[in-house]
Amino acid sequence: MYTIVTDFERPDPALVERAKNVYVCLAGIEVGPRQCVDSAIKPLRHDWKIAGPAFTVRPEYTDDSLMSRVATAHVKPGDVLVIDAGGRTDCSNFGASMAAGALENGCAGVVLDGVVLTGQMLREEEGLPIFCRGTVARNGGGAKPGWLNSPVICGGVIVNPGDLVLADDDGVVVVPKDRAEDIVSRAEAAGQKSRDGRQSGTSYHVRSGAEEKLRAIPGVVWQD
Amino acid sequence: MYTIVTDFERPDPALVERAKNVYVCLAGIEVGPRQCVDSAIKPLRHDWKIAGPAFTVRPEYTDDSLMSRVATAHVKPGDVLVIDAGGRTDCSNFGASMAAGALENGCAGVVLDGVVLTGQMLREEEGLPIFCRGTVARNGGGAKPGWLNSPVICGGVIVNPGDLVLADDDGVVVVPKDRAEDIVSRAEAAGQKSRDGRQSGTSYHVRSGAEEKLRAIPGVVWQD
């Protein structure tokens, strides 16, 4: 009934390295709207950024963190814990002790569709980037089962183990593993094009071509 | 069907200068509750503050930013872009490239009833004060029509082009242009009265007269 999968196929480490330098929002544009996580899931610090394969966690009861605790022992270096707490905001599914446990195993970050306990310690002491719906002073239990590395939902997106997770202050984007190479390449190209444009000396208005597009749409009346 | 108005009557620049020194919340008290924007629209940085005439933008489709892009080319120095994205939080209507374009034309700030892309760049690099519902990693299209400088809705308030927009960390207040002189004067007076009170050495409790008021209300039973 509950399956605990502790290993899965991960993307090529070289690709993950490249992904760390991609603008998350450009990856979001390339991968499409259904892969962009609900924008209420945000980093506890503006300057945090992560890229890595998803290690998925799904408690059967969203007010119990046993599955999160077990997961911290099975992540491999560079993994991103993606915890599906059903969007719950009244009860914690992660905190400073678990963060310390995850760091012992090289965890690269956490994306939690829920809230954390000990937010201030996570923000200032632990050093593990965490993206979530906020902080809370209420903890749940730690005694109930669930799934590790089954498909989960995070902020309205289906996440499979091994999908590439990118996150910064704009939000979280999930790239399905079989599209990871393609999407990273497209996002790199889009980033380069944007930098080139800004360095070209041409004004934004010329570069964007927006006015030209608008003038070509029928039924638009200009009063200038 | 879609009207593009590129110019409109602006308030007296001297009045705008005075407005920059007014407490936004005092202007909000004077102008009344229907002119105070939904408090979920906030600056990306606590220390940002703006005052200037509204240049209004209204896309027909709230997941398309063509109208925002075109608008950045038509703002005049000191204008505040007010973009009506219908309160949408799953898709961006503004970002760093548009901010750069708006700054090329002297834009004084943006109030967006929606969310932005590239929030970290907007917060740290561009320097254009932006008030919005947050950040997101999903962009929409840039190909669909709408209106410039028609009446729009922003956080539950009707905004007309040329209305005076005041905004700080408390929120955004919209002063109709024909009431701007009166409201700014009243807010200045209220600010002066408040400063005088605090400097008078009299305690808040004496100054406020609150207890006296409460004691005068029938049906209030004191148990002290």
Next chain:
Amino acid sequence: MYTIVTDFERPDPALVERAKNVYVCLAGIEVGPRQCVDSAIKPLRHDWKIAGPAFTVRPEYTDDSLMSRVATAHVKPGDVLVIDAGGRTDCSNFGASMAAGALENGCAGVVLDGVVLTGQMLREEEGLPIFCRGTVARNGGGAKPGWLNSPVICGGVIVNPGDLVLADDDGVVVVPKDRAEDIVSRAEAAGQKSRDGRQSGTSYHVRSGAEEKLRAIPGVVWQD
């Protein structure tokens, strides 16, 4: 109809001192879920923390702050104002002038189920820790009655005058006065146990015993 109670039994000051060193979230775990305030009520600054007896304020009309104003004159040193504004976010019930008044009487902090005006001044100048749902530029009136030190609701929790209020960046926890001694002692012990664990050199995974618990649950299938 409206009762104004200006004094009430407070917890032992020595207990309040001990409570200041307790982790708020540990107190939340000990006191149970019904005493943990809605996590949307947060400090205006991450580093603020308060502990003290509740002085409760309940306006009949949530868009009127007369009762908050009167309350600031009756708090005793160390009291925490708990203002029940019904969760309202479109209209302020507290601001910088009231904060100054409260500080004149030694108020230790404010927990408001509502929003404040002059957020930036409260955050940077006044020095009174404030926990609330955010800031707004709209003020209400200051002319209507209510109750002081009756039972109130704050973020879904019933608060009685004299209850011990603990708050930090995770949120707000309300400890009923007759359980205060017991809960503070338990939270102290839990904090000590947590510190001991982390200093023991044993890994989190061994200490937590999580995997052992999961392996003991029937119906869990391991695929490792």
Next chain:
Amino acid sequence: MYTIVTDFERPDPALVERAKNVYVCLAGIEVGPRQCVDSAIKPLRHDWKIAGPAFTVRPEYTDDSLMSRVATAHVKPGDVLVIDAGGRTDCSNFGASMAAGALENGCAGVVLDGVVLTGQMLREEEGLPIFCRGTVARNGGGAKPGWLNSPVICGGVIVNPGDLVLADDDGVVVVPKDRAEDIVSRAEAAGQKSRDGRQSGTSYHVRSGAEEKLRAIPGVVWQD
């Protein structure tokens, strides 16, 4: 820690009878805004109406219905079960079996700040008027403690055992027991005045006096 109180003082049965003929909304006007329950709590059938003393139920964990189950055995004829499930809508706290149990003891109705299971059976078979936030197909557990007849919160209102609960399709109003006689009398008088007005043959506009009031307010400009 958890107190189970099975009896409490109830209002005079003659007063409850009178309360059954009062318009709920008129009682709401008389008793004031803080006693009117969140309007999302509605009857499962438009034609249901209840009046009776509150028998309060408060589970410590809102996904557990043991306390509701026990309560059904202790209600006295005419009592209204008021169940504080914290506004939760993802998990049931009441259903057809409990309704049958409550009816065995003469329960007059249920007001639940939560949702029910077996909504269609409750609506068509059981005959017990139920006011709640809706229906759900998920049940919780039935094994955890809580309180009977302690103060509870229902839709933002504090309810004490023995308070007079009035409810119809407009919503639920809670009248504190010591104000019950007064409020029922006032609501009766207001109902009579309203009926008299409509039967007088005078038009609503003359009776209401609204225009006169508006014309007396300064700053109102008529353009007719």
Next chain:
Amino acid sequence: MYTIVTDFERPDPALVERAKNVYVCLAGIEVGPRQCVDSAIKPLRHDWKIAGPAFTVRPEYTDDSLMSRVATAHVKPGDVLVIDAGGRTDCSNFGASMAAGALENGCAGVVLDGVVLTGQMLREEEGLPIFCRGTVARNGGGAKPGWLNSPVICGGVIVNPGDLVLADDDGVVVVPKDRAEDIVSRAEAAGQKSRDGRQSGTSYHVRSGAEEKLRAIPGVVWQD
């Protein structure tokens, strides 16, 4: 400051008659997304339907119904009252007495961005179609000013006096008066085309041409 306009230009009565036979959702498609009111504003009875010019009402304070009361005396036969109560759901802005007053003057219906009192009487006795966010047992005051026939906001749409309001169980659509003739004609044609299609005997799948469209989109892989 507050303007009371009692008359305004109305659409041709013949056009209003035609509009009564149009499918509201087809008018919604033709007039565009920014004219379709928030779908939470619904009729109190599924079978109610209205079409008529907007008579707009805007209270300065959304918990006061003086403006609604005055408006009922100034509507002309066939007018639709559009009341902007800011989306408020905790306090009524309309009820049975006002409905009776409005019917005395031939009012054709009410669209309220708020909630009503005496819902059951409105639903069963008065006979005035009402579209709103629901019912509530709390009334506000009746003493404060506002505007009649100024622009208002209703469910996210700007409504001007004289705009054509169409409403049925799907929701409410606002047609600007200068587009009314065009939109009604387009909606009539779309309705006719839909009826013709269904009567043609051709299957939906052939008529809709959906599969053909999908097969023409690049990047779509069929596995059938």
Next chain:
Amino acid sequence: MYTIVTDFERPDPALVERAKNVYVCLAGIEVGPRQCVDSAIKPLRHDWKIAGPAFTVRPEYTDDSLMSRVATAHVKPGDVLVIDAGGRTDCSNFGASMAAGALENGCAGVVLDGVVLTGQMLREEEGLPIFCRGTVARNGGGAKPGWLNSPVICGGVIVNPGDLVLADDDGVVVVPKDRAEDIVSRAEAAGQKSRDGRQSGTSYHVRSGAEEKLRAIPGVVWQD
């Protein structure tokens, strides 16, 4: 990039027949909380009930119904369309024409995480049971791609093609195909036990054993 799968493995028709007689909420209890759809997704008529295999539909853009239209041509008799419109309520993804198309192919019902157009026609004329978040007067486009019979999200639950969907007025429950036989059997047994209990003549209070359970919990103080 977009995959269109038109066939998939369906559960045994005999099992589906049995499932039609099961109480949906009992199936919900057996299958666990993560398989119970958000309770805001409800039938347009209280008396509608469905059971059948899921045929899943996922548009890339939630304001476009091309995928729903194509799906209606590929359902097989008894299938339930499960349409993932991301919970969107401002724009329709289904309506009367599509319902007619689906019925031509024997569709057994629709579960839509979104809203419909032409609600009144769907409710009274078409005869296809529809579960959704409500009705709206705004339609989107019909021109954009997506997926058929990939995994989708519906009201917070992951649905795979061929999963058994059960729905009535309480809500929607999704039974994974490999657990369908087991869950249906358990729900049948639970239903039988409940009927036996009620027919036994024993009171609910004896049968439920609730009081006994509560009396066994330590820390519960009885005051009777």
